[in-house]
Amino acid sequence: MITDVDQIASVSWLQFSDLLWETEGVVCAIMDEVIKTRNYRKHIMKNGTLDICRACHRPGESLRHIVSRCSHLANGEYLHRHNQVARIFHQQLSLRFGLIDFEMPYYRYDPASVLENSSALLYWD
Ligand SMILES: [Zn+2]
Incomplete structure (x- = not known):
């Protein structure tokens, strides 16, 4: 806990x-943490489920494993999630420093590789 x-x-x-x-x-x-992962089914529900991750096929399909520790999801889903959050930060920094003029939904925001004005320089990726 x-x-x-x-x-x-x-x-x-x-x-x-x-x-x-x-x-x-x-x-x-x-x-x-009450999502029915295989770890939850095995240890909480005690229904005999084999606790193997469905994505990477390694032991321990807990919620924490799915959210941040699965090797199969690391270069796809985690990178996508990271980039979505980074887009939000990029857009908010761009607005704060006057590098862009208006806000749009984060999923439509396509960060420019370089934004610059007289007081700020912002890189993407
Ligand atoms: Zn996994």
């Missing part, structure tokens, strides 16, 4: 998100 998490702040997004209730439910299940 992680004890240094701000329990109030970690659920404050529920007050202002525009997510469907089904999506909120899945996110809450992930936060509570």
